[in-house]
Amino acid sequence: MAFDVRIPEPGELDELFAVNSFSFGMPPSAERVELSLKLADRERLLGAWVDGRCVGSAGAFTFELSVPGASLACGGVTWVGVAPTHRRRGILTALMTTQLAQIRERGEAIAALWASEAPIYGRFGYGLAMQQYEEVRLARVHAQLRGHPGARGRARLVDRAEALATWPAAWEAARAQRAGLHSRTAAWWEVRVLPEQDRPEAGWSPAFLVSLEDGGETIGYVRYRVKRGWRHGLAAGELEVLELVGVDGGAEAALWEYVFGVDLIETVAAHNRPFDEPLFGLLEDPRRLERYPVDALFCRVLDPAAALEGRRYGREGRLVFEVVDDFGGYAGGRFVLEGGPDGARCRPTGETAMLTLPAEELGALYLGQASALALWRAGRVEGSEAAARAAELLFRWHPEPWAPEIW
Ligand SMILES: CC(C)(COP(=O)(O)OP(=O)(O)OC[C@H]1O[C@@H](n2cnc3c(N)ncnc32)[C@H](O)[C@@H]1OP(=O)(O)O)[C@@H](O)C(=O)NCCC(=O)NCCS
Structure with a gap:
């Protein structure tokens, strides 16, 4: 089967994203294309073409990744998929060949990605560089927190505009402390983190945006949803933390205190948390914190x-x-x-x-x-x-x- 790997023409972008949706078992979505193109570097998109039809896709975000003690330009590989009709014929291999050459040519010394399945990318030189908790979960009845001497600040509900203006600084502070966080442009915040159209799953509230402020400064934030529930007259709500970021341990502790102080909640869950999750050290009974580890970022050194x-x-x-x-x-x-x-x-x-x-x-x-x-x-x-x-x-x-x- 002959195929061609190249940058798509502007008129081919809908088809490319439709193939990507197909490869993940999702319906094509005009909204997804529109939002993706707000963040995509178009010259970094790649399609694989057979007889004039797109059958595979790949792309890369241009951002910096925090690495130990520094931050480095990184090819943020994404939108990788091959149509189920054309798999196991070397199309991903061809996409990876062209993409790695592009990344190296741009002078990015590293590339990184989230893998849908762990065995896919080792053959292309990507190694499992990070594990973390896919989820931590705690029944609120067990959430007795030890006080943190540095806990400070007051929580305040903010609107999207305020969050867009004040949260990026807290994110940058987190990036300065840990490896693995990517830089976010204003468009990224607007499209991905704080989208205008919030689309919670059935039963879940829209995201609540809560800032932690101290002396007029935003020292952290938490974005979360709630699913209300009652069982035989007892409150049985769930709270899902989507992102909790503090500029230091004291801010993180205050944010967790806020989260566990939300009433009518039975269980709190948070996703994508670090292995040294600060909550663990804050709990009187840390064994009660359910933790589910998973492989997260894969990293590829090109230079x-x-x-x-x-x-x-x-x-x-x-x-x-x-x-x-x-x-x-x-x-x-x-x-x-x-x-x-x-x-x-x-x-x-x-x-x-x-x-x-x-x-x-x-x-x-x-x-x-x-x-x-x-x-x-x-x-x-x-x-x-x-x-x-x-x-x-x-x-x-x-x-x-x-x-x-x-x-
Ligand atoms: C993963 C995917 C992109 C692979 O595409 P493909 O064109 O079939 O891959 P290739 O034919 O180039 O395969 C190259 C090698 O990787 C192996 N491989 C491919 N997908 C694999 C998988 N999911 N698990 C394990 N090995 C895999 C192939 O067996 C082949 O091995 P070989 O060289 O020893 O023969 C495709 O199956 C897909 O789109 N899956 C669903 C969406 C997805 O998971 N995308 C990745 C997002 S991170």
């Missing part, structure tokens, strides 16, 4: 020297390693990395490598959460245990990375 110099490291260290990149060769080569909390230098070298790893695992280590020792034990990283330990100490970063929003 090892720039990517590795672009982040910070847990402690001072030096590592010589060899990367094997079987898909495009972008990350391949032998490198010496000298890094620490204040910066790093990484360059090609002829020295003997202490560790050898595939591009996929370099991507996995990149955001500072994956364990080099665990990958070594699993046979994914080769070399001595001492070298794996050195890589572990160098690459690990705290706090845990966090990706609050699926894109």
